[in-house]
Amino acid sequence: MTVQIKTIDLEPKRQTFGHIARRFGADKPATRYQEGTLDVQATDNFHYKPLWEPEYWHYDTRKTAVVMADWYKPLDPRQYYYATYNIARANMNQAVERNFAFVEERGLLEKIDEATKAKLIARLLPIRHLHWGSNMNMAEITQRGYGTAVTAPCIFSAGDHLGMAQIVSRVGLELDGQTGSALDAAKEAWLTDPAWQGVRRLIEDSFVERDWFQLYVAQTLGVNAVLLDMVYRHCDAAWGASAITVAMLTEFMADWRAEEGKWSDAVVKIVAAESADNKALVSGWAKHWIDRAEEAGKPLSVALVGDESAATAAASAARARARSLGLEL
């Protein structure tokens, strides 16, 4: 007797949600990213006009000067939605924990000389305030922006900045024996040290920028590409013999920039490519904020490496990056 095992291929009635199928023009399987992103934000039937900004609706394409026919065009090449984002960051954070354990076990930060320690407190730790400001900006873009495709990765980015501020704070706690006195000194430096005032002015000015896509350009091409890259990528010389220790403890920032850059570059590129008007606007914003960030970074660069080379190197890399995205600077 032979037993024949029969399989039945059950064809599902639908492959994906109706709104996803309508967007694709066909009912075909969609990824989790697409299902969690495309057309998720509400567009109609808001009940109350926001009293604080009665000229706009809650989600309103007019809150930025750039115009997109479809704000779901600038998709995230990393295809992050809640789960994939958290899995990726949890893996990166494991490396952070390992690096901190390594540095603690060998007492690498305890052994450094007082001059380098003072420099780390005054020149590296205050950057946590810049990360906090960046967190504010990304959260602001999330609430004023249009379309889940752009706003969802922005709130992920806001979380990243908070995480990086915490990593910097942990470096401070390693330096002051977990008392927090280094962090107090670093805040004082952020508020009063002339080297930081340009950076502080820039980030505080960005807080009041009302055009959310201009804020996006300011944050990703100004703050991230010039100021953060300057400190994390162009200033190894500032830490002398501790450069490797600092590089290890800030490895997260390097990995994060390489990865987030893919997304932020793609968004700027797609929005600028939409129309000549968009390109002119975004180019103007990029030029303005990269120039400002370079100026703001110069005193800090002098304080870190002795001259303005780190600021100019980071700014020219940012300009080259902007040009590669189709902008005209």
Place this chain on the structure above:
Amino acid sequence: MAQIASITLLHNDDARPIIEAILADNPGVRVLNMPGAVKLDRDDELVVNRASVEARLGREWSPQEIQLVLISMAGNLDEDDDWFKLSWKH
């Protein structure tokens, strides 16, 4: 008669970008849908390109990762950093 190079993959979210890449890069590929699996057949040669999968996946992808969703295959394997190729040519 042409010999058939073939690959059978799980049909899940991880494999879908790979399946799409195969469909795009291999003209004339024949698709057999089974419950939970997809069998892809093509005369003589079937290739999975790293670049095509990465374009659909949005991250770096090593052809070795195909093992995670691979059920079966037919053909001589040529595995490289950039592709995963099944064929009957030598």
